[in-house]
Amino acid sequence: MDGIPDAAVRIESDGVVFEARDAALLRAIDEQGSLNAAATALERSFAHAQRRVVELEEAFGSLVERRRGGAGGGGSELTDRARDLLTRFARLQAEFAGVADATLSVFTGAVRARDGELATVDTEPGRVLALVPKGVVVGATVDVSVRADAVTVELPGEAPAPDATSARNRFEGRVAAVTRGEAIGRVAVDVGTETPLRALLTTNSLDRMAFAEGDDVVVSFKATATRAIER
Template sequence: MTDRVEGDEPEQRGPLELAGSVWFKSGEQTLGGASRIALLAAIRETGSITGAAKSVGMSYKAAWDAIDTMNNLAGEPLVVRSTGGKGGGGTTLTARALGLIDTFHAVESEHRKFLERAGAAIEGFAGDWALIGRIGMKTSARNQLFGKVASIHRGTVNDEVSLALPGGQTIVSVLTHESTETLGLKEGVAAFALVKASWVILLADDDGAPLRLSARNQLRGTVAAVTRGAVNAEVSVALDATTVVTAVITNDSVDQLALAEGQPVVAAFKASSVILGVTE
């Protein structure tokens, strides 16, 4: 399960309120959380994908994408669509899906009680719980960067989302409208960016001027460490006191750039190489 912590604005000095979300997992695969369970419940009530999608604020396509994902991860049908017939067809839930809704609501109720008790008993619980959720994330991407959505620019097919990092630099990601909608991305929303180390290109930063590259993301920092292997080297670049980006490049490239600790460099990668995610 993962949790989101919400509180009053600092100047109001009001009581801190905790909010949490429950996710069902099977091994390392996440089946779904509150938004997907809400979709299942809406299908149960309306009997149609169109009505359910409208009820939970999803597009028709995003709803079907979520259903396909749930069916695939469950290993058995949760949602069944029938066509034709005397009733004109429709969408129904299997017994497994109906049981899943009831179980989720029961677990969610107990989870809420736990948060209330913990929030009242443990000093600093709100901030610690949110951080534990972030650092506990497992992914094959070496670079896991946390920030807040600074802007969203919609295109014909894709959206361009800018994520402001704690140190002031920005990461840009290109993703589909459906992905933006499914993740609930809006300005100010906390999110994380995943970038594989092999997708990061390093360049010597001599004068700090913008580099003419097709890669949209150009993060400036200094070399923190160079770890050589038989063929490749792992180079850690400190963007600021808290954020580090890692690149995997050849040993020859390390030599050509004369990379050493403290050297200014630019870590560049394409916007299409950035995967965005959120914790509910």
């Protein structure tokens, strides 16, 4: 769906994440009538596609019903569970499309250093690494923005170590508010600024982590999802 990062829309079950590539694989199986033809249409290896279907079925239940060869030549078709999963995913995409671009967190800061397209910026909640346009020099005052769909929120005991993740920007904070939709929830995190840092999560993630107002959390986001524009 235009404007939505592929990795932003996800459905989780038993530690397995169903995302856009998986939805495309199931749709291709439905359209092509077999896993082999679906893999060919998507320019993926059959072995990899087969392994992925097995992984998904271990977490989500039976998704593809295989028919052995015979007069009809055999093939594969989606189960009702798979169609329900695709419906949930499409609904999640539709809801996400309505909110993904609507929520930005913005902090004012000063450029401390530059390294090519990236700048280290000192902001009120802490130091961040952000993409900056040409012409922004060290010492410049900038507005740093990050989209809510790019922010990860985790409980302190579940957050990976800083050197174990590609998300270079990381703050500790406290949950200020949780708002639930049908498939997407919003979490506002107090990181010591006038306005909170906002994040979008699936309701599955909200249920799993059971965030409540006042909980301590760790928020993180990648430098490539962070923009610094001179004021």
